[in-house]
Amino acid sequence: MARYRVGLIGGDGIGPEVIGETVKVIKAAGVELDTVEYDLGADRYLRTGDVLPDDTLLEIRALDAVLLGAVGPPIGSTQVPSGILERGLLLKLRFELDLYVNMRPFVTPKGWNRFNIEPMDMVVIRENTEGPYVGEGGLLRKGTKQEVATQGSLNTRFGVERVVRYAFELASSRPRRHLSLVHKTNVLTYAGDLWQRTFNDVAAEFPDIETAYSHVDAACIHMVENPTRYDVIVTDNLFGDILTDLCGAVSGGIGLAASANLNPDRTGPSLFEPVHGAAHDIVGTGKANPMAAIRSGALMLEFLGEREAASRINRALEEYEIPRVAKTSAIGDAIAERV
Ligand code: IPM
Ligand code: MN
Numbered sequence: 001m002a003r004y005r006v007g008l009i010g011g012d013g014i015g016p017e018v019i020g021e022t023v024k025v026i027k028a029a030g031v032e033l034d035t036v037e038y039d040l041g042a043d044r045y046l047r048t049g050d051v052l053p054d055d056t057l058l059e060i061r062a063l064d065a066v067l068l069g070a071v072g073p074p075i076g077s078t079q080v081p082s083g084i085l086e087r088g089l090l091l092k093l094r095f096e097l098d099l100y101v102n103m104r105p106f107v108t109p110k111g112w113n114r115f116n117i118e119p120m121d122m123v124v125i126r127e128n129t130e131g132p133y134v135g136e137g138g139l140l141r142k143g144t145k146q147e148v149a150t151q152g153s154l155n156t157r158f159g160v161e162r163v164v165r166y167a168f169e170l171a172s173s174r175p176r177r178h179l180s181l182v183h184k185t186n187v188l189t190y191a192g193d194l195w196q197r198t199f200n201d202v203a204a205e206f207p208d209i210e211t212a213y214s215h216v217d218a219a220c221i222h223m224v225e226n227p228t229r230y231d232v233i234v235t236d237n238l239f240g241d242i243l244t245d246l247c248g249a250v251s252g253g254i255g256l257a258a259s260a261n262l263n264p265d266r267t268g269p270s271l272f273e274p275v276h277g278a279a280h281d282i283v284g285t286g287k288a289n290p291m292a293a294i295r296s297g298a299l300m301l302e303f304l305g306e307r308e309a310a311s312r313i314n315r316a317l318e319e320y321e322i323p324r325v326a327k328t329s330a331i332g333d334a335i336a337e338r339v
Contacts, residue, residue: 004031006300007059007067008023010041011070011278012041013279014069017069017288018294024333026300026301029310042073042080042085045085046079051085052088052089052092070273071089073278073280074280087135094133097261098267098268101163102126103126104125104257104275106121106123106124106252106257108120108252111321112322115224117224117228118227120227122232124240125235127163127235127237130155130159131191132152132238155191164199167179167232167233168203170232171209178231179234181212181233181234182239185213199213216235216243219243244275255292257276258296273293276292286330287328295313298314316335320335
């Protein structure tokens with residue numbers, strides 16, 4: 001069996017705890033990992049001023065995959081300026097490794113009915129290297145009454161087309177064969193026009209896929225009232241960020257939502273991480289649910305071609321009844337046991 005060199009970036013808050021459980025479960029599934037741990041995140045930054053040194057990035061490029069826990073200082077922290085870690089570490093990895101697809105599946109666990117909706121089984125494909133995330137803009141006359149801030153959104157035909165095509169291909173592989181574009185074409189008329197035309201052009205190559213369109217605000221209503229209208233959604237980077245937190249909450253809780261930052265062309269490693277953040281308030285309490293990270297680990301195995309091990313982990317996650325009170329490591333042990 002192949003061995004994989006996998007980088008572990010536990011990162012901040014509960015990140016290291018949930019990544020520890022993920023590695024435990026992957027090993028229980030019989031997949032050989034050579035793990036390389038990276039000390040990156042708020043602590044490293046405060047200690048050394050480093051966010052992602054060039055030689056570390058170079059090393060990461062040569063790995064087979066990366067598992068990442070969470071990135072971000074405690075809310076209100078004045079020691080780490082907002083965005084330093086997010087932009088300098090996570091977004092830098094997304095851009096530098098060309099992880100242009102952010103795939104976020106949402107599957108409601110059995111027996112879950114917190115919001116009294118039908119069980120969901122959908123995927124959001126979030127564009128991951130463009131939009132407002134490129135960080136185009138600046139401040140002028142900072143700190144004065146005449147201060148100006150601009151923040152652009154970059155949308156290229158190339159960037160939109162490749163992620164839209166990925167979404168069509170994914171929709172083709174699913175039984176419902178349905179793909180929705182989510183945007184705000186009525187207000188963002190330039191970017192929206194590019195997205196809609198690109199979507200229509202690619203749709204012509206997939207005549208057996210049923211397509212639909214929702215404005216992002218309406219999509220938020222549907223996501224609460226009738227989420228099962230969606231099968232696959234493709235959307236812009238920022239809309240995808242916001243919408244997937246909502247999808248996570250309604251489909252079973254953000255503690256279960258997994259994501260895959262993919263470079264489908266495989267010119268470098270892809271990166272797998274839970275959708276949730278660092279949750280500094282519960283660090284060390286054992287309250288962190290590692291299931292989102294473990295699911296992300298299963299997404300990694302699938303992408304690496306270890307389908308059998310991935311589906312064993314997914315089945316174990318499905319069968320595992322989410323306990324009201326269970327410690328992080330007890331959940332990891334129980335899932336590893338089932339695998
Ligand atoms: C996510 C996160 C990141 C994002 C942050 C941490 C930069 O919220 O992966 O959804 O905004 O993309
Ligand atoms: Mn987010």
